[in-house]
Amino acid sequence: MKVASAFSLGSRSSPFQDAAPSEETPVIIRNYLRCLTCDQVHMLRIAIGDAKRQPHHFACRNCGEELEVVLTLGTGSSSEGAFSCSENAELCEEAAEALTINLDPNFVMPKDQANSLLSFPRLEQMRTMVKAMEARGISLNQMARASREQGPTFPTEWTHLRKAIGLETRGNSKLSRREIDKSGELFYGGERLDGLDDWLIRFLRRLVGPDYDKLFEKISKEVERIIEAKDAGGLMKHYFGDLRTSRRDTYFAILTDFFRNYSEFSQVLYRVRLGAPPPEDAAAGSTNFENVKTFYGDGFETFAGLVELFTMLNNLDAGREYDQGEQLSLKKYRELDNASKFNPFARNAAFVELCVEIDNQIRNASHHRGIKLSADRHSVLYRPGKGGTGEEQSMTYVTYLDRCTRIFLQIVVLLCVEIMMSFRQGQALFGGES
Structure with a gap:
């Protein structure tokens, strides 16, 4: 099932780099999931995070069966993402009896807001993190600049780094060097590593x-x-x-x-x-x-x-x-x-x-x-x-x-x-x- 085109990579990683999360309105998408064990429908409110592949494991709010949904984001400023789910669930149409589940790949939430339709827990936590940065002498302007100039997300860069390390340890030094050079272009503005x-x-x-x-x-x-x-x-x-x-x-x-x-x-x-x-x-x-x-x-x-x-x-x-x-x-x-x-x-x-x-x-x-x-x-x-x-x-x-x-x-x-x-x-x- 395709995700509505209301989100894009432009909003995917901006809150989560070296400075602090930005306080722009978080991108939250909705989709509906039916538990095949008890037929309970859930409305998933999922915040966009810093990884391309975002799996979430949670319990059916009715029968307690463990469910999984995976949001995979596309590439490019206008690309859509896609949902997949575990075999004991299915994506479905909107239902009036749906129970709400809030999911966020980069923030936790107060327990009493986990099932709230109007919960935006990351906003308050962003403010907490901004205060923590200010206490370390980093200004809001510096945070904003770091957000605009951010590099790759951690899991994205690690994928390339892990590959280069694996090649080197297996004796493929030339292929490892090629990956290092390519990643210098991708992640460090062309600077040689x-x-x-x-x-x-x-x-x-x-x-x-x-x-x-x-x-x-x-x-x-x-x-x-x-x-x-x-x-x-x-x-x-x-x-x-x-x-x-x-x-x-x-x-x-x-x-x-x-x-x-x-x-x-x-x-x-x-x-x-x-x-x-x-x-x-x-x-x-x-x-x-x-x-x-x-x-x-x-x-x-x-x-x-x-x-x-x-x-x-x-x-x-x-x-x-x-x-x-x-x-x-x-x-x-x-x-x-x-x-x-x-x-x-x-x-x-x-x-x-x-x-x-x-x-x-x-x-x-x-x-x-x-x-x-x-x-x-x-x-x-x-x-x-x-x-x-x-x-x-x-x-x-x-x-x-x-x-x-x-x-x-x-x-x-x-x-x-x-x-x-x-x-x-x-x-x-x-x-x-x-």
Whole structure:
């Protein structure tokens, strides 16, 4: 079924780039969907977001059956989009008995507005985000200019970047270079990209937002201070000779997982980037929990493994060899449980500042099948403790998405630090000219 031509790419991504959402009236389209399990008709009010393909998972408001609708936007200023839906539903004509469902790929909404015909929750949240930018010294004029001069959306650019990284890791360097050159034309005004590291750090620094970017700069300076002040030759030999490839693959895996489920995380991403908490008792329009229920646990495992770089640097800073801690050798450190791997560098304020979102209890629950979505799809229920057998606790699904995004952005900051460290050593983490 074709979507009415009232929306176009011109309004698709303008709210969602480096500055802040614009406060122009959001584009909302309507369509009608019938649940084939109980015949209930729903009127879908869908806001246009920043991705070409916008899937939404939600429950039938009558029988609770999970439904999915996908809005795929066209290309060009006048192109239309198209809807598709899951097999247990069908697109249908307008019906007086239709129940309202509000869906927004880039914002959450107050729970009491989830089914409101007159709800425009993103307007108030845009104002909140504008205030957050103003608090960081960015004026409305700067926001407006950034909106007009915006680059590609994150999922669009990632598609090309992922392809180039995949080609390089499979040994197709010439094809990867061709993709890099083409993307320099597409996304950076014809500016030449030196290689994958150059492209990746540009992309990631836009992705993380202003606060995390400042944290990247702070940690990067601390890493450089230690390397310049101490004999880091042994650490650099170990890093580039033994660790670089495995760490690169680990970063690529979590990036791929995040963007595979971007439609869920994008509901909170733009607020997380600005340190703006969601509205109280906020609800997510899309609740595709099955696809993201282990993401936090995977993110925790990933991050806990990667911070051994901080431990090795901390060893050097304390006047020891990189592989000798105050009490443990590097070999013994790697045998610690993941929750303990943050302790050796606990006195380094810059390193600790990145390690805020680290909850081993959620990891235990998700990795021992002790986590689930509540019947009303509003809360995540989980059992912490060893083996996920503790007393059941809960948080809203929006909070879960928020925390998943925060631990992911911590990983991204660390990746940017490693790219910069590699560059200063005349090396490349993913590939390209140093």
